[in-house]
Amino acid sequence: MPAIALDRWLQHLVKHLPVAKEGRDPEGVHQVRVAVRRLRVWLRLAGMRVLEDDLAWLVRAAGEVRDLEVLLQHPDLPKAFRNWAASRLEQARAALVPLLDNPRLAGLLQALANLPPLDEEAAKARLKRFVRQAARKAEEWRNQDSIESLHALRRALRRLRYAREWLGLDSQDEKALQEIFGQVGDLSFTLRYLAAFEAEGSRVPAAYKRQLEAQLTEALEAARAAWQTHQADLG
Structure with missing residues (x-):
C-alpha cells in the first residue's frame, strides 16, 4: 500500500531548531512551529x-517569541510600545533557549525518526x-x-489544510x-499586548488604539465574507 513518511517535515524541524535558538532570524521560530504543527x-x-x-509542548514554548516577533515587524508601532515589546521578546527568547537544549526535545526527535510510514488509505x-x-x-x-471561536475555527482549518x-x-x-x-489573529494579539503594556502604566496615542480597533472590525467583516464564499468548497 502507498505510504507517507514524515521525513520531509522532521528534517525541516531539525534544520530550523538552531536558527530558532540563535534568535537572529524570525523565520527560525516560525518554521519550527510550522513543522511541529x-x-x-x-x-x-x-x-x-x-x-x-x-x-x-514545543509549539507552546515558542509561542510568545513568535507573537512578539510578528508584533515587532509592524512598522507603525509607537516607540515606547515597540521598546517594551522588544524587551519582552528578549525575556521570551531567554526562556526558550534552555528548552531547545532540553533532553526532552532530543528524545522527541529520536522518537519521531523511528516512527513507521503512514498508510495512505x-x-x-481519517481525513473526514x-x-x-x-x-x-x-x-x-x-x-x-x-x-476566540474564530481562532478555534482557524486552527481547525489549518489542521485540515495540512492533512x-x-x-x-x-x-x-x-x-x-x-x-x-x-489578520484577525494578528490584530487581536496586538491589542492584547497593548493592554498588557498599558496595564503597567504606559500609554500610546489614543488614535493608534482606535485605528487598531477599526482595523479589527474590518478584518472580522472580511473573515465573515470570506467564510460565506469558501465554506461550501471545504473538504
Missing part, C-alpha cells in the same frame, strides 16, 4: 496519540475527521460570534481562509 497532523492521520504532548479515511472538526468549529463561531497537503490534495480554500482569519 504539520507533524502533529501527520500523527493524527496515522491515528497515533504518542508524542502529541511533546509536540504541543488509512489516512484518507478533520472536515467534521472544522464544521463543528464553524458552527460554534456562528453561535458565539467571538474572536490535505500530506495526502497530496488541493488546499487552496483552506489556505485562503487561514490567511484572512490570520
Whole structure:
C-alpha cells in the first residue's frame, strides 16, 4: 500500500531548531512551529496519540517569541510600545533557549525518526475527521460570534489544510481562509499586548488604539465574507 513518511517535515524541524535558538532570524521560530504543527497532523492521520504532548509542548514554548516577533515587524508601532515589546521578546527568547537544549526535545526527535510510514488509505479515511472538526468549529463561531471561536475555527482549518497537503490534495480554500482569519489573529494579539503594556502604566496615542480597533472590525467583516464564499468548497 502507498505510504507517507514524515521525513520531509522532521528534517525541516531539525534544520530550523538552531536558527530558532540563535534568535537572529524570525523565520527560525516560525518554521519550527510550522513543522511541529504539520507533524502533529501527520500523527493524527496515522491515528497515533504518542508524542502529541511533546509536540504541543514545543509549539507552546515558542509561542510568545513568535507573537512578539510578528508584533515587532509592524512598522507603525509607537516607540515606547515597540521598546517594551522588544524587551519582552528578549525575556521570551531567554526562556526558550534552555528548552531547545532540553533532553526532552532530543528524545522527541529520536522518537519521531523511528516512527513507521503512514498508510495512505488509512489516512484518507481519517481525513473526514478533520472536515467534521472544522464544521463543528464553524458552527460554534456562528453561535458565539467571538474572536476566540474564530481562532478555534482557524486552527481547525489549518489542521485540515495540512492533512490535505500530506495526502497530496488541493488546499487552496483552506489556505485562503487561514490567511484572512490570520489578520484577525494578528490584530487581536496586538491589542492584547497593548493592554498588557498599558496595564503597567504606559500609554500610546489614543488614535493608534482606535485605528487598531477599526482595523479589527474590518478584518472580522472580511473573515465573515470570506467564510460565506469558501465554506461550501471545504473538504
